[in-house]
Amino acid sequence: MVRVRLKLPSSEGRVARWLVAFMTLGFIALAAAAIAIGWITVRNRTYTAEILHTQDVRQAIATLQIQMEQSETARRGYILAGKPLFATAYARSAGNLVPSIRKLRHLTRDNPRQGARLDLIEPRFVQLRALRTQSMTLVASGRIAEAQRRFAVDASVPLMRGIRYRTQAMAADEVRLLAIRTARQERTSALFLSVAGLAAALLLVVAILAVLLIRRYTADLAASRDSLRTLNETLEEQVAERTADLSRANEEIQRFAYIVSHDLRSPLVNVMGFTAELAAAAVPLAELVDRAEVEAPHILTEDARLAAREDLPEAIGFIRTSTQKMDRLINAILKLAREGRRTIAPEHIDPAQLVDTIVGAMQHVVDDRGAVVRVERPMPAIVTDRLALEQILSNLIENATKYLQPGRPGEIVVKGHTERGRVILSVVDNGRGIDPRDHQRVFDLFRRSGAQDQPGEGIGLAHVRALAYRLGGTIDVQSTLGDGATFRLNLPTHMTIQDAA
Known part of the structure; x- marks a missing residue:
């Protein structure tokens, strides 16, 4: 044959x-x-x-x-x-x-x-x-x-x-x-x-x-x-050979996202390493300029002095800031990819107790920012994935303590109720608020709203929305500038594995 x-x-x-x-x-x-x-x-x-x-x-x-x-x-x-x-x-x-x-x-x-x-x-x-x-x-x-x-x-x-x-x-x-x-x-x-x-x-x-x-x-x-x-009707060994080739091809496709995210870090690491070497080399260069300024000022031009003392450190600092931001973005993308592959495990959860645990873990941050987090009881019980719900509420509460209105003590309220057979969990704050034009945009990846005076890459709320979808729910925001914001998480009362799929 x-x-x-x-x-x-x-x-x-x-x-x-x-x-x-x-x-x-x-x-x-x-x-x-x-x-x-x-x-x-x-x-x-x-x-x-x-x-x-x-x-x-x-x-x-x-x-x-x-x-x-x-x-x-x-x-x-x-x-x-x-x-x-x-x-x-x-x-x-x-x-x-x-x-x-x-x-x-x-x-x-x-x-x-x-x-x-x-x-x-x-x-x-x-x-x-x-x-x-x-x-x-x-x-x-x-x-x-x-x-x-x-x-x-x-x-x-x-x-x-x-x-x-x-x-x-x-x-x-x-x-x-x-x-x-x-x-x-x-x-x-x-x-x-x-x-x-x-x-x-x-x-x-x-x-x-x-x-x-x-x-x-x-x-x-x-x-x-x-x-x-x-x-498919040829010899068994031919079928086995073709199947093995096809499996390798499928695995290669599955590795694409990981390879891209992983290998993209290699040139980034090189840039960060060379930036560190430049920063280290700038120190003896500045010392040499200082020495020349004292011992032989006639050989030192103003351009050389400014380049060694101001321009070069400034450029190195800018490159370092850019590479650090890119590194944070890559880490965030990898985190999103890992979370997307995690298996959802529904269980009975008391949201009020979960919020108490979250607030206790970040209490020092809340106190440092001059805010108070209050839980309105009772809150309806829910069957869902504990880790995903904890990540959603942690992100929303931390954002509420981060974007406070200057001159006004921060007050965050977490509450919940049932509506049409679903559980609505709300995080309400009295912070700076969100422009109505940005209510949908804030959930997009790498998109932020308002004054960019707080650290962040515009990934948190995108992650929150992705997790809410995986839990079979949705999330939205109601807010006006200067009057705080209300984030509403809408989840099924009893989540099943089919909902996660």
Whole structure:
């Protein structure tokens, strides 16, 4: 009898190696984009601060101009009419001139051109203030005619004209600086979008290639299975050989998720190791710069000093933070995968007692965060998986203690009731709340809501929802910003193994 050999479409591990290669390329692109975006963000923040500073200077100049004009107008009105109302207006506006000049001097201390203009304004202001004080004193003593005669011949007008000219020049210079700094910020924003777009495009290409590879492998495997079925009437040894090949192929498919998650850690470990070596090498480099600065300062440039003391440590810190985040994400994904394979074991549970155990285990965390957890009894008994329910409630209670409203003591209430033959367990808090637009989004993987001021990767609630589904239930949230949140876990009263499936 003719022996027909069935060949699988690729050798063992070949597809996995290609897939890991694609994932590694995507990670490298993501890391490079993250570093570039981080640098661009720092530069953009600097440009934004410069723009805000320019706006502050413009506001200070405008305020000074208004106060100069208001005080001069009040003085002339007092000379012409002699009414106390003008004297009061003059005193109010003139009293703010000196602080305004000081503020403008402080804001322009980094601009020699503006400082030079202020050096010309201040002596003119002193002379003008003396003339104004003389006029106001003459009018206050009833010598209005003499005040008017002196005003007609004194230097108030040319002094005021000189001050106006120089404040207008200062304002024009700030407008010029604002245009320059705004253009730099726009260029930086455009660069940011370009880098982000390039990274997204590269990741998309990698993802498409990986999907095509998997689809091709899956199609080839399906073809192999069809061929195997056509040979089911051949010799027993041929059937055994084909069955063994098919089993190995199926095992390879099952190992894909584990291989990807596991092998993805290898380049990550390399990056973390090289980052540690860079950090270690930066120490003697900084010491060498310090020594050169003392013993041979002429060979040390400012760029070298900044690179050794600031730029290199900052870059190393950013890389370390990024790799640590990626490591946490991989660990979380592996944890989710292991939980998905765990066998569900329903048993009778008292939810109130379970919550007491959870709160007791995290009592120090609750106390440190200034919160109080209260259990409303009685709570309905339930038949479900203890470990899964404990993980769900632990996550919800910990989140409630984590996202408190500043200035308001945290209060968390855990309660339960039956509704239409199902058990509803609720975790109610008075924290910062969740925007209604994010009520569904918070349960998605790697998605978070509100201010990102607490540690986390956006995995906890996704894990909670997955566990709730495995227990044959659902979970939802009711909340408004600033008024706390209520998470409702809806579970069957008596769970069976069929529900878990």
